[in-house]
Amino acid sequence: QLQASGGGLVQAGGSLRLSCVGSGPTFANYVMGWFRQAPGKEREFVGGIGWSGGRTSYHDSVKGRFTISRDNAKNTVYLQMNSLKPEDTAVYYCAADRSLRVTASPAMDAYDYWGQGTLVTVSS
Numbered sequence: 001q002l003q004a005s006g007g008g009l010v011q012a013g014g015s016l017r018l019s020c021v022g023s024g025p026t027f028a029n030y031v032m033g034w035f036r037q038a039p040g041k042e043r044e045f046v047g048g049i050g051w052s053g054g055r056t057s058y059h060d061s062v063k064g065r066f067t068i069s070r071d072n073a074k075n076t077v078y079l080q081m082n083s084l085k086p087e088d089t090a091v092y093y094c095a096a097d098r099s100l101r102v103t104a105s106p107a108m109d110a111y112d113y114w115g116q117g118t119l120v121t122v123s124s
Contacts, residue, residue, distance in 0.1 A: 004094045007118030010084055014122070018079040020094030020115055028052050028072035031097040033104045033111055034079045036090035036120075046092070048104020049077060055103045062088075084122045091117040 006018040022030065033048035047058035049068045056068050065084075070077040077094060095111035097104065105111075 001113050002094050002096060002115035004092065004115040004118045007092060007120045009121045009123065012084060012086055012122055012124050014084050015080070015082045016084065016120060018081070018092055018094075018118060018120070020077045020079075022075045022077075022096060022113075024075075027075040027096075029098070029100060030113075031099060031101045031104050032068075032070060032077040033095045033097065033106075034068060034077075035093045035095060035108065036088075037093070037117075038087075038090040041090075043093070043108060045104075045106035045108075046079070048106075050102045050104060051100050054101075057103050057106075059106070081120070084120075086122045086124045089120060089122045091119050093117045 001023045004020045031051050034046040037043040047068050049056045067080040094115040096113040097111045
């Protein structure tokens with residue numbers, strides 16, 4: 001139900017925008033989260049957005065650099081990543097939570113659906 005795209009290779013300091021397209025008529029009701037998993041590390045919460053354009057929340061490591069937005073008419077959530085660092089290198093996943101939370105949960109088990117992941121590589 002979720003298809004993430006937009007990953008690629010970028011130099012440090014550069015930008016990328018990831019997209020996550022969902023299917024179904026109830027996309028606007030989903031809380032959407034972005035997670036990432038670097039090689040050899042556990043998957044971690046990057047940030048999220050509440051249902052129907054609710055509040056955004058971010059991991060401290062990406063605050064001020066990453067921005068999450070959504071376009072419910074297109075069933076799409078975006079992760080705009082600026083000032084990328086080599087430590088941002090990871091597979092990025094989008095996830096959907098049906099709970100109608102105002103703010104996205106950082107817990108993986110709060111999410112009901114997951115996209116397949118898109119690889120972001122930041123070179124130094």
